[in-house]
Amino acid sequence: MPKRNGTGRRNFIQNRVDVIMFSQSRAIMKRELSYMWRDKGLRNILLIVPLLGLLLFVGVYSYQRVDNISTAIVDLDKSSASQQVITGLKNSQDLQVIAYPNNYDHLRELIKKGEVIVGVVIPENYGKDVALGHQTKVAVLIDGTNMIYATNATSAILTVTRTLGAEIGIKTLIAQGIQPNQALEAYQSIEFREEAWFNPTMNYAYFLVLAFALNMWQQCCTLTSCMNIIGENGVRSWLQIKASGMSTLKLFFCKSLVHIGIFMLMVLPVYFFAFGIFRFPLTSGWPLLLLFTFVFTISLHSLGTLMSSISGNAVNATRFGMVIALPSFVISGFTWPLETMPQWFQPLAWILPQTWFFQGINYLTFKNQGWEFMSRYIFVLGLMAVLFYSAAALYAHSVKTLFRKG
Amino acid sequence: MEPIIKVNKLSQKIGRKMLLKEISFEVLPGECFGVFGTRGTGKTSLLHILAGVDRFTSGQVEVLGSNIRKTEKFKHDLGLVTQERSLFPDLTVAENLDFIAALKKASKADVCEMIERYELNELLAEPVTVLDTMGVFQRLSLACAMLNSPKLLIADEIIKDIDLYSRNLILRELQQFQAEGGTCVYAFSNIAFCGYMSKVGWNYNSGMLY
Structure with missing residues (x-):
């Protein structure tokens, strides 16, 4: 067996210590x-x-977005103008009209039971008021108990009502003798275009x-x-x-x-x-x-x-x-x-x-x-x-x- | 001759209870010091203090020339067998030996030697939690304590309530350990074991009588 000099012996001991130290760490990790x-x-x-x-x-979340929100419409006017509102709502991608209750109380009951999330009430004389240029109020009722539904429903309703409002506004201007292209320009002079960045489909x-x-x-x-x-x-x-x-x-x-x-x-x-x-x-x-x-x-x-x-x-x-x-x-x-x-x-x-x-x-x-x-x-x-x-x-x-x- | 253990005015108070009150003693190399006392008299506390696993309230304790409050170096030459089952319950017999050998920086050869000496061959693959008799468990505990060839062995009720075969095997190994110059401190509650000791300290009323 070769003899070790001082440095060699120190190295040998150091190596031995390293091996022991490592084996101890390895044993702890293994355990x-x-x-x-x-x-x-x-x-x-x-x-x-x-x-x-x-x-x-x-x-x-496989569906990725909330649409087809169940909607009920109470049409108390039953005019062609109210039909236009109903068509606008039915054409919305986010809303699905599933019921036409006869009155406000019936609508309230449907929302309470959770059968519909959104209720729209078109008042009596709606068509007449629109034709005369009088102010009229369409009530939009949203079940606020589920925030995700409520937020999406609000957004969907806003899109529909904004379009309807513009259509009626243009018609009113035309009825007052303004040229159709001028009436259109008046409503299109400012365009607010929403664009979601980073998650464009709001997924x-x-x-x-x-x-x-x-x-x-x-x-x-x-x-x-x-x-x-x-x-x-x-x-x-x-x-x-x-x-x-x-x-x-x-x-x-x-x-x-x-x-x-x-x-x-x-x-x-x-x-x-x-x-x-x-x-x-x-x-x-x-x-x-x-x-x-x-x-x-x-x-x-x-x-x-x-x-x-x-x-x-x-x-x-x-x-x-x-x-x-x-x-x-x-x-x-x-x-x-x-x-x-x-x-x-x-x-x-x-x-x-x-x-x-x-x-x-x-x-x-x-x-x-x-x-x-x-x-x-x-x-x-x-x-x-x-x-x-x-x-x-x-x-x-x-x-x-x-x-x-x- | 320098004592292996030097205890001076050691006190241990846990909560309001004074377990040990200013006890002093020395254990010389090769001696077998027995700590006798009934249940709850502080034997285990004393042994845990000597092994450096529990701290103490006041006094000075020197083990193998080290002040145990200042250094843990003395533990390299120490073996401990506890009264409670303190091996690693998630490991098998072989894994316990291997792991404790790694903790104590003992070699594979030491593990093999202990398996032979304590007749653990048949049990190596068994989880320690299923070892059915206390005797087998204590054989394994002692084997683990001896892995680093300690100079001082501290054992707490090592042969209490165990089978005759294991008891004889353990006593044989302990005698061998002493014959090779080892020093022991044992705690026991059966007066019949006094004959095995070089000297006995009786834990009584928080103090110690010799």
Whole structure:
């Protein structure tokens, strides 16, 4: 056996130490993986739920927009002018006239029962008033209990009434002796043309499906990461880890690596189905999306780890996780604008990584925001990760110190 | 001769209950120190403090020449068998040995040796949660504790309520460990085991009688 000189021996020892250190990290990661895999409930939640959510929401929003809104018309005039209104409403793509109740009370009953969403009441003498140029009122009643229906119905009715109003206005001008082309010009001098950018067809599926699926994914991730510390030091086997003298920093670093890797693996099929199969828009490209998601995953994991650190037991950790994970999507301002939330509340919303993620994902999918714009989001999420991990470590350390002092 | 364990005015208070009150003792190399006491007298607390898994309220504790409040180096030469089932419940017998070997930086050869010595061959693929007798579980716990060839073994009620075969095997291994110069601290609640100890401390009324 060749003799080793001083430097050679030091290198040999260093190599041996490296091998041992690596094997320790590998053992921790392997155990964490096997733990997550063997726990059938956890495995199914992590593997299936986000993808199942995506498929479910794709099914729910497969029609992509709200049209054929059931409409009832009460025609109290029964004139040719009122027939024109009815024809205009029937020709609307968004409305479907399904009933002609005889009076206001019957219409009210239909709306109350949910059989129609929109009711139009054409008053008596409507045709006569229009012909004489008198003011007349057509009542449009909308069931406001379902906001999505109500908003779409309002928009559809506005389109029809605007056209009808212009037609009647032009006819009135002609009746007053103005030339038809002049009357037409008078109504066409200003054109307000609506144009929806970034989601031109106002597709609900593009707007909501991916976000809902990602919401389920982040909830699973948050709840799993809430077990990061308490799942280890809250059980008896913690005695073995403590007695071995291994570094807790190394232990939780290795566990966190596994968690973050798993969370990323969970989201990849969701992205693949959303952008590859269902062809949802992805204007910014994959690299930036994946980088953004990766940083968010770390940030989310750090928040879960902080919750885990301050929890006295696993049940409380889950409760803390749920308190954060469940409302975070609503708070994020994705569906209800942040600006409409109370002033004092808005900073609280921005403390959560989910708010930055859901805001950012909208820019990435629809608006093709590049690195320059998104770097701010990535930086903030990264900063949150540093702060949350540090707070988790500090909390654990301060409790330890307090305990030591008795 | 430098003591392996040096405890000076150790106190442990949990909530309002004073479990240990200013106890002091020393354990010399090769000695077998028994901590005797009835249930709830603080034996487990004392052993967990010595193993560095629990913190303590006041006093000084030195184990293997280290102040245990300042360093965890002494744990490299320490083996711990707990009274409660503290192995990893999600792992099998073989995986527990492998994982604890990795934690203690022990080698594959150490694992194989422990499997032989503690007669665990037949049980390797079994999850530890289904090990039906406490004796088998304690054999595995001791095997795990011995993976790093410790200088100090701390064992809590290791042969309480276990089958005769496992008990004889464990006692044989413990005698072998001592014969090789190992130092032990055992907690027990059956007075009959006093004969196995070099000296016995009786946990009584938060203090300790020798």
